Amino acid sequence: METLQQLEEKLKIQLIQQLNLAEIKPENIVSDAPLFGDGGLGLDSIDALEIIVLIEKNYGLKIVNSEKVKEIFYSVRTLADHIYQNQKP
Secondary structure, eight states: OOOHHHHHHHHHHHHHHHTTOTTOOGGGSOTTSBSBSTTTTOBOHHHHHHHHHHHHHHHOOOOOOGGGHHHHTSBHHHHHHHHHHHOOO
């Protein structure tokens, strides 16, 4: 099983591909930076849907607790942590 840091790096690449962020390189994404709004990648609600598809397709996880979505989707690190904690070996 990959480490949390390896998962973060993989997620950065997957996010760039899924969201067509061709102008951004994985090393330019700060793991703790917000994905949405100012100060981070500046993603929007359409991007959030794309991320849900990515997580379901690549990791077999469904985001069922809508109250936790904002917390889970805060940054690459929180997203990776959620996948890491809930992924089946």
